[in-house]
Amino acid sequence: MLDDTDRRILRHLLADPEAANADLVERAGVTSASLWRRLEKLRAEGTIKATSARIDWRKLGYEVQVSLRFNLDKADPRAFDDFTAAARAVPEVTEIQTFLGSVDLRLSVIARDMAHWQQIYREKILTLPHVSDSDALMLVATIKETQEMPL
Template identity: 65%
Template sequence: MLDDIDRRLLRQYQHAPDLSPAELAERAGVTPATCARRLDRMREQGIIRAMRAVIDWRALGYEVEVSLRVALDKTQPRAFEEFTDAARQVPEVVEIQTFLGRVDLRLSVIARDMAHYQQIYRSAILPLPHMADVEALMHVARIKSDEVLPV
């Protein structure tokens, strides 16, 4: 379980993961050694999974995002594995989520423009194996996209 010191470290770390260990320790009110030891422990426990760069794909010219709801042919025993393996190979598929219910998966697909999306859809999405149904939802706006947790 996390104590108050762990929570203080995580709050600071989430907002500024690029801080030096000394700066993070100072902001959290602990010594640098305590900070390093606790961060190492939280990494080992899988609480802190990674540090990563978040790239704005719109700044790279991708102006279209489409959410595809996919229902799979559940009569095929390996439908899920074969579909997800193939979908992972499509570079423009930036997210794959699974669900229980009528929709099995959701793919988030990015494209430079609608013509590019149509090309991706026809050449890379439609050939994916075991699709029984697909519904496209055009992304209009991202209201909230935040991975910061209330710790």
């Protein structure tokens, strides 16, 4: 269970993931030893999964982002596993999510431009196995994107 100090450390870490430990010590109001012990504990118990880089795909030339929603033909008991294995193999797929409800899975796909998207769609997406229905949503703008949580 997290206490107020753990929550304060996490809040400051989420606000500035690149902050030096000395800055976190000052902002969270803890000693260096306490910060180190708490961060190690949070990592060991899986509260902090990883420190990672967030890439702006547009800066790398990927101007198109599409969200694809799929329903699978569940007559084959391997449908889900076959589909996810094939989707994982598509380099332009940046995210795979599963759902309960009217949609089985969602893929996020990036492409350099519309011609590249069309190529990915025809050669890689349309060949995914066990698809009974799909829908595509093209990203126009991101209004809010955050990893912050109300801690």
